[in-house]
Amino acid sequence: MTRAPLLGTSLAVLLAFSLPPPAHAAAGESAATKPAANAKIERGRYLVTTSGCNDCHTPWVPGPKGPEPDMSRMLSGHPQTEVIPTPPQLPPGPWMVLASGTNTAWAGPWGVSFTANLTPDKETGLGKWTLRNFVDTIRTGRRKGRGREVLPPMPIPMYKHFTDADLEAIFAYLQSIPAVKNRVPEPRPPAS
């Protein structure tokens, strides 16, 4: 079970060199601010790629060399078309966590969680989020700093230590990638 994230991280690092370039800064920006904006987005792209975001937020599909992230749906979260049945109950023992083949649905003591759509789609992704919403989420482990808790396997205990500048760069990059309309299901509570 722990191999998947490690493998995913390696793949994500390799894919850093093949990802599409970020969207260009908005027209009308001054010559001085445009390179700065691009540099921020580039920094965000580097952080997103190397921090393993694609491991869980990009659905995996079988490829010629085994499972790999489907970059045509980059960072769009658990596919809404992928209906997940109730997870099987694990026998007593050390195994606690299950993941779907897409690596986007996870079951454990917290219930079933589905990875979020991080693309800038306004209805189903982060399109209406502000930088503050994003920073508050990562810092506190609650949606937008005030809603429900963000569930495992999102590594909030580690990511909360990103600097403000890094979180700003990550958010700028996420807002620059192609929007994907994909309504991720709501999480499910643990079986009682």
Place this chain on the structure above:
Amino acid sequence: MAVNTRVALALVALLGTATLVSLGSLPVRSEQSVPSAAHGADLPERLSDAGLFVPGTLRVRLDLLPFSPQYPLWSDGATKRRWLYLPPGTAIDASQPDAWAFPPGTRLWKEFSHRRAVETRLIERLADGSWRYAAYVWNEEGSAALLAPADGIASLPVEGAPGGRYVIPSQDDCLACHEGGPVPVLGVSALQLSPDRDPGAPNAEPRLPGHVDLRDLAARGLLRNASAALLEFAPRIETPSPTARAALGYLHANCGHCHNEGGPLAETGLLLSQASADAAAVNRVLHSTVGQPSETRAFDLDQRVVPGRPEASQLAARMRSRSPLTQMPPLGTQIVDPEGLALIEQWVRQLAPHKENSP
């Protein structure tokens, strides 16, 4: 559920370590951005040293002003007492009628009891204008209260609390509710301290002798720059029905500190706060809820409020839930407010289908 979530969070620390193998190559991060317990760094360890009591006693100081907001926050049935302290010679600036400016040195206290005092919270405005938050936890004997850890206490055994356990909020929890609106003070405002108190407010507390209201504050010189209209015409939520008035007041007090026009959740378009000097706030609530699509599809419901149908309204469904995944409010409560829920359901039932502006 909450316990499971804590277990899960401990687990994710492990998972996160596995996922983040590449982070070691990143530049050293600025320590300044790492969250800390700095908010409470200089706070006294003991409540008895924190300015609430007459020194050497557990008697509340006479220069503190007790108050009771007309629309109380639901706190799982806890009995609450509240006090306001303003430094001598200072006053609240009411230039903005719904965003009062409190002077540095302002302190507010709230005591929560379940048969006995369990917790006393403090909000204080510092000299630099920032606010800090603290929680003190009482011992069973009621002889002392000690500063709670910045992470709070997820499950404190308290006989008399629902389920026998009580949650002490973390610093982040304090900020979540108190820094989502125009001013961190929620219970001392023109609407909450209006002399025209709503008799239909759920869980209403009587205004006891000595409790200050809007006019008292002004008469004592503790409220400056309040408009004549604010003092002459006691603020009230103007609606055609008593049910609507109480419902909108309830939503204001229990939801409006996050779901308001100027806060970090404004982009969701869900606006549940009221204003003493802006009658349009009533219609804003209706326009942002009735027939409006919800941001999520929790409970497989896709509208915030469906007129006449509380069972199809996500707003009511979330109030009816105490699953950490779906409940509203998400913090500060573990059991449903039966009186508040009944009121909101009644309000939704009374909303005429396809008619706007008829609260």
